[in-house]
Amino acid sequence: MDTHYTATAKLLHWLIALMIFGMLGFGFYMTGLDLSPTKLELYSWHKWAGVTVFVLVLVRLAWRIGHKPPALPAHMPAIERLAAHAGHHLLYVLMLAIPLSGWLMSSAKGFQTVWFGVLPLPDLLAKDKALGNLLETVHFVLNYTLIAVLLGHVGAALKHHFIDRDDVLIRMLPRRKG
C-alpha cells in the first residue's frame, strides 16, 4: 500500500495552507487600518480570496471522501490517534466555518460579496446590524481557534518527524525523485 498522500491531496493541502496563513495575516492587518479606499479594496480582496479558499476546501473534502489517507503509524497510542482524528475534523470544520461566517457577516452588514467583482454570491441573511456584529465576533473567535488548532497541528507534525522519526510529515511532502 502507498504510504504517501495522493498528489492532488498534497497540492490542495499546501495550497490551502499557504492561503490560510496569508488570510490570517491579511485579516488582522486590514482590520487595523483606518478607513480609506485602500482598506475597502483590501476587504474586497480578503472576501474574494476567502471564498476561493472555501471552494478549494469543498474540492478537498470531495477528494478526501473518495481517497482514504494512508494509515497512521502503528506505534501511535490510542489517545494520539484520537487527538489526530479530532484535530483533523476540527480543521475541516474551521476551514468551512470561517469563510462561511465571513460571507454571512458581509450579508448581515449589507456588504454583498461579489466574487472578484464578477460573481455575486447570494445574501443568505438580510441586513441586520446586531447580527452582523455578532458574526464579526464569530469570525474573529473562529480565527483564534484556528490559530490554536494550527499550532497543535504543526507541532504534532514536527513531533512525528523529529521525535518519533516516522513518515507522517514526509508522506504529505512532494516525493523525492528516484
Added chain:
Amino acid sequence: MKRIALALLASFAFAATAAHAVEYGKVQPDKSRIAFDYQQMGVAMQGTFGKFVSELRFDPAAPQSASARIEVDLASVDTGSEEGDEEVARKTWFDTKGFPVARFESSAVKPLGGDKYEVAGKLTIKGTTRDVVVPATFTVQGGSGVFEGALTIRRGDFSIGEGAWKAFDVVANDVVIRFRITAAAR
C-alpha cells in the same frame, strides 16, 4: 338662459374650488423616506437619512403651483456601518459640522401626463448649489398623497469625497437619491 348660464358658472366655480380643496400638504414623516444607492468596489450599497423635514404643497388639479422643500439632517446618515457614518461626517465628505443640512427647493413643477411630473429645483449640499430636474410620480394611496422619485447626482459635483476618495474607482461618482414623501390632505 341667463339663469342657466349663472348656474353653469356657479357649478364650474364649485368644481374648481372642490378640486383646489384637495391640496396635499401635511407631511407624514413616518411614511416618508430618503435613501441613497451607491456603488463600492462595484457592489451596490444602500444608505438612508433618518432625519429630514419636508414641506410640500401639491394640488393634483393645479400641479404648476406645487412646491416642495426638503431639508436633510446629514448627521442622521446611515451608510450601513458605524465606521462609514463617522467617515462621511468628515471634512472630506459632507463636512457635517460646517454644512449640517442638505436642501432641495423646487422652482417649477411640470406635469408630464398621468402620474408623472418633472420637478425642477435647486439642490444644495456642502455649500454647492446646482440646478436639478427630478423625475417624480404623484399618486394617492390610502387618502394620502405620495411623491416618489429618484435623482442621480454625481458626488464629485458637490465635493463629496475629497482627498484619497476623489477617485471614483472604489466609491463610484454616481449616487442615486431616492425619496418618498407622503402627505395628507390639508
